[in-house]
Amino acid sequence: MSPTKKIAILVSGQGSNLQALIDAHEAGQIPGAELTLVISNRPEAYALARAGQAGIPTLCLPKQECPTRAVFEKKLLAALQEAKIDIMVLAGFDRLLSPQVVKEYPQRILNIHPALLPNFPGLNATRQALDYGAKVTGVTVHFVDEGCDTGPIILQAAVPIEANDTEASLLNRVHATEHRLYPQALALLCADRLQVKGRTVIIH
Ligand code: GRF
Numbered sequence: 001m002s003p004t005k006k007i008a009i010l011v012s013g014q015g016s017n018l019q020a021l022i023d024a025h026e027a028g029q030i031p032g033a034e035l036t037l038v039i040s041n042r043p044e045a046y047a048l049a050r051a052g053q054a055g056i057p058t059l060c061l062p063k064q065e066c067p068t069r070a071v072f073e074k075k076l077l078a079a080l081q082e083a084k085i086d087i088m089v090l091a092g093f094d095r096l097l098s099p100q101v102v103k104e105y106p107q108r109i110l111n112i113h114p115a116l117l118p119n120f121p122g123l124n125a126t127r128q129a130l131d132y133g134a135k136v137t138g139v140t141v142h143f144v145d146e147g148c149d150t151g152p153i154i155l156q157a158a159v160p161i162e163a164n165d166t167e168a169s170l171l172n173r174v175h176a177t178e179h180r181l182y183p184q185a186l187a188l189l190c191a192d193r194l195q196v197k198g199r200t201v202i203i204h
Helices: 016-026 046-053 069-082 099-104 125-132 167-190
Strands: 005-011 033-040 058-060 087-090 109-113 136-143 153-160 194-197 200-203
Touching: 005 016, 005 046, 005 167, 016 033, 016 046, 016 167, 033 046, 033 069, 033 167, 046 058, 069 099, 087 167, 109 167, 125 136, 125 167, 136 167, 153 167, 153 200
Parallel strands: 005 033, 005 087, 033 058, 087 109
Antiparallel strands: 109 136, 136 153, 194 200
């Protein structure tokens, strides 16, 4: 058995993925993980309330206290080190992490993206897929590297686009898929079952 991994979840908004991780953890589906800290860059993020309800300590690093990315990341790294965090999980976190932070946690930062990367990277991926006329979109969980939505892919799942889909109806199905996939990916990482070879993630 590998030792328990301390997880920090970074959020900015609703926190439905955070909730999925909390629920899966409580159901024993992410063995070897401790949900140690939830960090938000936005005080109004509902994700903070979800963490509070689950009894997970929270930290807020708002813009007023962190006027630059350098200040934000200095405080972030200090908090991560103090809490002895092993793995960072980005769950709707709306800032890019600098290469310096990524280097501190090699293959130890996860992100979830609401499309099948490398299609529709960046913001509003569901809107992009609809506007493009795609018939299928989906969800990608990947390691974070220095780029935006470019790291090695851990898990993907497809979500068909129906003829009468609106952005809201499609987003509902994409979210449901995210909530299934993210706990699975974190469980694999916590069980030391992921090996990165070049761009390929091998699941043992
Ligand atoms: C999700 O769609 C995720 O893919 C994207 O941001 C959204 C966050 O939603 N990175 P929530 O805050 O987890 O509800």
